[in-house]
Amino acid sequence: MAHMSGPPPIEVRGLRKVFRQTTTGQAVVAIDRLDLAIAPREVVAIVGQTGCGKSTFFDLMIGLEAPSEGAIHIGDKSPYADFDHFRGSIATVFQQDRLLPWRSALDNARLPLELIGLPEEEQRERALMWLNRLGLGQFTNAYPHELSGGMRQRVAIARAFAVGPDILLADEAFGHLDEVTAAELRDTFLKLARECGSTAILITHQLEEAIGVGDRIIVFGKSARLLADIHVREWDKNRYALLREAIQSTLQNNLADPRLASVP
Amino acid sequence: MRHEELRESVPVLTFPRQTLVSLLVFAVVWEALSHLAPYLGIPPFAIPSLVRIARSIATITPIDVVVTLARVIGALIVSFVLGLALAMAMYRSDSLNKYLHPMIRLLMAVPVVSWILFAVLWFPGVEFRIGFVLVVVCGPVFLVDTLDAMHGVPRELRHMMRSFRPTTLQYFFKLILPAIVPTIFTSWKVNISLAIRVVTIAELVGAVTGIGHQLSVAQELFSVADVFAWTLVLVALLFLLEAVVARAEARILRWRT
Numbered sequence: 001m002a003h004m005s006g007p008p009p010i011e012v013r014g015l016r017k018v019f020r021q022t023t024t025g026q027a028v029v030a031i032d033r034l035d036l037a038i039a040p041r042e043v044v045a046i047v048g049q050t051g052c053g054k055s056t057f058f059d060l061m062i063g064l065e066a067p068s069e070g071a072i073h074i075g076d077k078s079p080y081a082d083f084d085h086f087r088g089s090i091a092t093v094f095q096q097d098r099l100l101p102w103r104s105a106l107d108n109a110r111l112p113l114e115l116i117g118l119p120e121e122e123q124r125e126r127a128l129m130w131l132n133r134l135g136l137g138q139f140t141n142a143y144p145h146e147l148s149g150g151m152r153q154r155v156a157i158a159r160a161f162a163v164g165p166d167i168l169l170a171d172e173a174f175g176h177l178d179e180v181t182a183a184e185l186r187d188t189f190l191k192l193a194r195e196c197g198s199t200a201i202l203i204t205h206q207l208e209e210a211i212g213v214g215d216r217i218i219v220f221g222k223s224a225r226l227l228a229d230i231h232v233r234e235w236d237k238n239r240y241a242l243l244r245e246a247i248q249s250t251l252q253n254n255l256a257d258p259r260l261a262s263v264p
Numbered sequence: 265m266r267h268e269e270l271r272e273s274v275p276v277l278t279f280p281r282q283t284l285v286s287l288l289v290f291a292v293v294w295e296a297l298s299h300l301a302p303y304l305g306i307p308p309f310a311i312p313s314l315v316r317i318a319r320s321i322a323t324i325t326p327i328d329v330v331v332t333l334a335r336v337i338g339a340l341i342v343s344f345v346l347g348l349a350l351a352m353a354m355y356r357s358d359s360l361n362k363y364l365h366p367m368i369r370l371l372m373a374v375p376v377v378s379w380i381l382f383a384v385l386w387f388p389g390v391e392f393r394i395g396f397v398l399v400v401v402c403g404p405v406f407l408v409d410t411l412d413a414m415h416g417v418p419r420e421l422r423h424m425m426r427s428f429r430p431t432t433l434q435y436f437f438k439l440i441l442p443a444i445v446p447t448i449f450t451s452w453k454v455n456i457s458l459a460i461r462v463v464t465i466a467e468l469v470g471a472v473t474g475i476g477h478q479l480s481v482a483q484e485l486f487s488v489a490d491v492f493a494w495t496l497v498l499v500a501l502l503f504l505l506e507a508v509v510a511r512a513e514a515r516i517l518r519w520r521t
Contacts, residue, residue, distance in 0.1 A: 098424035102517075
């Protein structure tokens with residue numbers, strides 16, 4: 001559950017993640033000496049090409065993977081080493097909704113609340129409130145297969161918000177939806193994240209999405225090293241086309257475009 | 265809402281016309297053969313008439329049916345609990361899985377007759393012998409089926425669940441167990457049929473009650489009508505148990521439709 005004092009800051013220091021290929025035993029560097037800091041309540045978009053280690057970073061942030069070197073600290077705790085400490089304070093939205101097919105929309109939305117041991121009545125009330133906020137009040141008893149892709153993703157968002165997390169992580173959460181639904185859901189997600197005062201980290205490969213949602217855009221090169229750290233609000237909206245071009249060039253050349261350094 | 269309609273729809277036991285026709289044809293052929301038997305050089309007792317079979321059915325002793333049914337249900341419940349508990353332990357511990365898996369495969373390869381002989385040689389009590397044979401035959405089937413299903417739970421769902429940091433018990437009871445329920449039902453259906461066949465053989469050796477014992481008596485009396493009658497009871501029991509499981513399956517797995 002969210003801290004009364006607001007979410008803790010996130011600090012990534014010298015983060016390195018190396019995997020060993022099962023068949024060849026060859027080492028693959030997924031993340032290479034990554035340093036970054038994310039302030040409480042910041043909305044950050046992480047952008048990078050496919051295979052640049054974005055999803056590995058996501059897993060490290062959730063605490064499902066251990067860093068090979070370096071550390072991630074949320075406040076003074078590690079999401080991996082202090083795994084249980086973050087129960088109810090980190091929530092995730094994935095590319096696919098990942099709803100449990102045997103549970104209704106309401107029961108899916110209250111899953112994290114069950115895990116933190118809230119009384120059943122409170123679980124229902126909170127899950128229902130979030131489903132209503134996401135426009136699913138009429139579909140609380142529907143099973144996932146009875147809902148459209150967009151509706152299922154709304155349930156997944158309700159599930160993430162229901163627990164009142166300090167940190168919200170979204171991994172390509174809107175990428176598989178049609179443009180209109182994706183834009184609508186993205187706006188809802190951001191509005192709710194800001195209302196709740198959560199720190200939000202959105203991982204995406206779509207530049208428009210990154211520019212549209214983030215207070216800040218972090219550009220990952222291959223393999224997940226920091227190519228650029230852009231504070232979007234410092235950019236004039238009229239120059240977003242230039243920003244887009246510069247990020248694109250950064251991604252293509254795997255090298256920070258000089259135009260990103262000179263904020264207009 | 266579509267789902268609300270679906271919740272009400274549980275399958276009813278249907279008896280299609282084709283089944284009725286094929287059963288009638290079989291009955292007519294059987295009856296004709298029973299009358300023609302003396303002219304074909306077949307002893308009259310080998311193909312009794314339907315009236316004679318009906319008389320045998322009328323003399324069925326319900327206590328034997330109840331005893332066999334109780335043995336089957338009791339042994340299936342014990343097998344399921346043991347199989348599931350061991351599968352959960354093997355899922356949790358990779359080294360336990362590696363040690364036990366070959367042994368389970370070995371147990372599954374032993375013929376039922378060998379288990380019956382072992383039971384007769386090892387245990388003095390008849391009930392324990394029958395229970396042992398049923399559990400040792402059905403338990404591994406439950407174990408292997410549920411363990412395979414646990415390993416088959418989609419990675420995406422496991423990943424999602426772990427991201428919310430459940431305890432080990434929550435992980436099992438909120439994800440793994442509900443995810444394998446369809447396999448559990450399939451395993452029950454397979455094991456009911458297996459248990460009905462195995463209990464009959466087990467009761468043939470040493471039991472003084474149950475359908476297997478009555479079949480043994482019928483064989484000693486050269487009464488094909490009695491064998492037929494008791495076999496019909498066994499088949500009916502199998503269908504009844506399968507129907508109960510199918511009904512529970514339709515109710516519990518309504519989310520799949």
